[in-house]
Amino acid sequence: MGVILRDVTRRYPGVTALAGVTLRITDGTAVALTGPSGSGKSTVLHLVGGMDRPDRGTVEVDGTALTARRMDAHRRGIGFVFQRFHLLPALTVLDNVLAPVLPRRVDFDRRARAAELLEAVGLAGRAAALPSELSGGQQQRVAISRALINRPGLLLADEPTGNLDSVTGREIIDLLLSLRERYGMTLLVATHDTEVAASCDRIVRLHDGRVIADDEITPADDVLERLGGLRP
Ligand SMILES: Nc1ncnc2c1ncn2[C@@H]1O[C@H](COP(=O)(O)OP(=O)(O)OP(=O)(O)O)[C@@H](O)[C@H]1O
Ligand SMILES: [Mg+2]
Structure with a gap:
């Protein structure tokens, strides 16, 4: 399922969690959301998962705008994995x-x-x-x-490796990526782990509720990343 956020803003008292985020995620891709603590990663996942509503802007999943009326059905079509299981x-x-x-x-x-x-x-x-x-x-x-x-056609994962040692975390991200292939899902994963992010097809970086970088990972990048330890 594809996902489109258009100029999405989410404010809490005294803090703007998302300040006009626009993002298009192609069906079947694995996208990492990175950025410092408080940058808005979980807020994006909650909005896409129908657990929260934007103050401004729209969220579209699988070609359909999320509305209050459709939330229950929408939530059932999405898988969610959390840091604390x-x-x-x-x-x-x-x-x-x-x-x-x-x-x-x-x-x-x-x-x-x-x-x-x-x-x-x-x-x-x-x-x-x-x-x-x-x-x-x-x-x-x-x-x-x-x-x-x-x-689900879309799997959302919020720091899925955050409570695991690095070897186990690697196994979990590899598992998520292989399940994504096997079941034809889109994967959106919020992570602080650069290795997890580098395993995805694309890395979107947030800062203070805005997208500050958006990079496709090409196979060559991935090979270089994996060989990183061998380079002088
Ligand atoms: N329910 C809430 N009430 C008030 N403020 C909130 C709420 N949820 C999030 N925020 C605020 O919105 C901002 C973004 O929070 P969010 O949880 O999306 O960040 P994050 O990037 O997931 O951070 P972390 O890496 O620590 O999980 C933060 O400043 C946070 O304090
Ligand atoms: Mg978070």
């Missing part, structure tokens, strides 16, 4: 993955989908475990499976 501690891994499914839609299809997703994230054998029995990286894999259960 937000799993329900009393539910098993499988039930956490199924949690976003509307009750009347719990059917074999959904259970098969949950099993497929747990397999895709490498947790096929842990469906009956509780979140507290898993490592941080494994908990994030459960959260990613949960985000994908309703077959």
Whole structure:
């Protein structure tokens, strides 16, 4: 699903979180949102995810402008992954993955989908475990499976590696990118991690609620980045 923000402003008392952001994201791309703390990254994700409304400007997802009336349906079509996983501690891994499914839609299809997703994230054998029995990286894999259960065309991730060590963080971003390919999603990820950002197709940098840089990552850039450690 493509995303278009047009001149979006979001103000809170005493602070302008976004000051006229315009951004076009092509369907199927992986875009990193970077910038210092407070620059507006999470605000962008909340607006695109229909969890917040702009004071000015419009947000369009998959060719449709977001309006208050459409929010619920819109939110169901989007997957969201957070820094702190937000799993329900009393539910098993499988039930956490199924949690976003509307009750009347719990059917074999959904259970098969949950099993497929747990397999895709490498947790096929842990469906009956509780979140507290898993490592941080494994908990994030459960959260990613949960985000994908309703077959979203757009996956939003807010600091998905922020609570993980760098090796596990690398595995999680590689997983997000491969799932993006496999399921044909657009990926929008807010991150402080330059390596995570460099793995995406494009890096949008925010500062004080404005876009101050917007760079496509070409395959050559990516190779240079990976070889960076070998250069003198
Ligand atoms: N609910 C809120 N009420 C008041 N101010 C808010 C609220 N949410 C965000 N802000 C303010 O808006 C600005 C942008 O916040 P945002 O969370 O989007 O930044 P961020 O780039 O995600 O930062 P971080 O890297 O720390 O997560 C900040 O100044 C923040 O204090
Ligand atoms: Mg944030």
